[in-house]
Structure formats: structure tokens, C-alpha cells
Amino acid sequence: xxxxxxxxxxxxxxxxxxxxxxxxxxxxxxxxxxxxxxxxxxxxxxxxxxxxxxxxxxxxxxxxxxxxxxxxxxxxxxxxxxxxxxxxxxxxxxxxxxxxxxxxxxxxx
Amino acid sequence: xxxxxxxxxxxxxxxxxxxxxxxxxxxxxxxxxxxxxxxxxxxxxxxxxxxxxxxxxxxxxxxxxxxxxxxxxxxxxxxxxxxxxxxxxxxxxxxxxxxxxxxxxxxxxxxxxxxxxxx
Numbered sequence: 001x002x003x004x005x006x007x008x009x010x011x012x013x014x015x016x017x018x019x020x021x022x023x024x025x026x027x028x029x030x031x032x033x034x035x036x037x038x039x040x041x042x043x044x045x046x047x048x049x050x051x052x053x054x055x056x057x058x059x060x061x062x063x064x065x066x067x068x069x070x071x072x073x074x075x076x077x078x079x080x081x082x083x084x085x086x087x088x089x090x091x092x093x094x095x096x097x098x099x100x101x102x103x104x105x106x107x108x109x
Numbered sequence: 110x111x112x113x114x115x116x117x118x119x120x121x122x123x124x125x126x127x128x129x130x131x132x133x134x135x136x137x138x139x140x141x142x143x144x145x146x147x148x149x150x151x152x153x154x155x156x157x158x159x160x161x162x163x164x165x166x167x168x169x170x171x172x173x174x175x176x177x178x179x180x181x182x183x184x185x186x187x188x189x190x191x192x193x194x195x196x197x198x199x200x201x202x203x204x205x206x207x208x209x210x211x212x213x214x215x216x217x218x219x220x221x222x223x224x225x226x227x228x
Contacts (some may be wrong), residue, residue: 006151043113043200043219044152089151096165097142097217099152 006100019077023090030092113220130186134203146198191227198222
């Protein structure tokens with residue numbers, strides 16, 4: 001059973017638009033929720049992360065929104081740029097990392 | 110100062126052969142992780158090493174898979190009698206302290222992966 005469910009599988013956004021990627025989880029014991037960005041041919045790299053006692057975290061154009069009661073969290077990329085085109089993975093941790101299936105983002109110029 | 114390195118970058122093998130994948134973590138990192146990434150899918154946890162503690166092998170999919178780590182340095186992932194479903198990218202990551210430091214204060218640094226194709 002997949003511990004973290006991610007959607008959509010792929011996303012196309014125009015330059016300057018908002019990209020939104022959603023994740024849902026079941027295990028309420030998860031205590032850390034990072035997002036990773038992966039460019040083709042590279043390993044994933046940590047983008048931004050949040051703890052469950054915080055409802056929102058913003059770093060530049062990237063924002064995580066966390067809804068503990070709904071067991072959902074999402075990544076918002078404001079003013080999306082072609083350089084943001086990559087695959088994004090959400091994850092949740094309790095003793096180990098559980099990753100979502102990934103969202104391939106394509107930002108059109 | 111280099112990041113996590115993995116070798117080989119690509120490996121093509123025949124079904125039934127054994128393969129060995131290598132990971133060189135960042136110097137000083139006590140935690141090391143192996144993941145499998147099938148085409149178009151997320152990262153599947155395989156195994157986690159933390160210092161001198163017994164590794165967490167709970168993600169290894171079968172007894173054909175094994176991994177070793179020498180102290181806090183190099184790790185090798187071995188797949189015996191490879192099958193076509195083993196074809197994937199195998200990613201290694203390291204972090205400074207792993208669960209001992211609290212995952213919320215840890216950043217995993219990933220290598221570029223080894224692309225394994227089993228014919």
C-alpha cells in the first residue's frame with residue numbers, strides 16, 4: 001500500500017502561472033514532510049520541507065500548505081518559470097522516507 | 110567537497126547475472142540510503158545504514174538483493190540472478206546523522222544514480 005499518494009502525475013503550466021501539486025497520507029505518525037526536485041539525469045534534491053505543527057511554509061516562490069486534519073499537503077510554485085520544469089516528489093518520514101510517485105512539471109515559455 | 114558519487118552510471122546485464130553497484134557518500138556522513146526508481150515512478154526505499162547500527166533492510170524486495178557498507182564510507186548494493194523487473198535507476202543518498210539527528214533536521218544528498226537495464 002502506497003503510504004503517500006501524489007497527484008497529478010503530470011502538469012503543464014504557462015510561464016508566470018501557479019503550479020500546484022498535491023499529496024495525501026494516511027499515517028498520522030509522520031513527522032516531517034519534504035519536497036524534492038529532480039532534473040533529468042540527476043538525483044533528487046531537497047527543495048522545501050515542513051513539520052506537521054506548521055500550516056504553511058514559504059521559501060521564495062515555493063510554498064508548502066499543510067492540512068493536518070485532512071492529512072494533505074501541497075506544493076505551490078508561484079510565477080512558474082521554464083527552469084522549474086522537473087519532476088517533483090513529496091515525501092513523509094517516520095523512521096524512513098516514504099516518497100510519492102512524482103509529478104512531472106512542464107512550464108511552457 | 111564532492112557530492113555523492115555512484116558507479117557505474119549505466120549498467121546493461123543479462124538476465125541471471127549478478128551486478129554490483131557502488132556508492133561513495135559525502136565524507137563524514139553517517140547515514141546512507143539506497144532507493145530504487147522505476148521508470149515514471151517514485152522512489153522505493155531499499156535499505157538504510159546508520160553508523161555502526163544494524164542496517165534497516167526492510168525495503169529490500171527479495172533475498173536476491175543485499176547491501177554492505179564499510180564503516181561510514183563506501184556502500185555496495187548487490188543484485189544476484191538479475192531479473193528484467195530489476196531494471197530501474199538505483200539511487201544512493203547520504204546525510205549527516207540520519208534518524209539520530211532527527212529527520213526534520215536532515216537533508217539527504219542524492220547521487221546521480223545507476224541506470225540498470227536487465228535484458
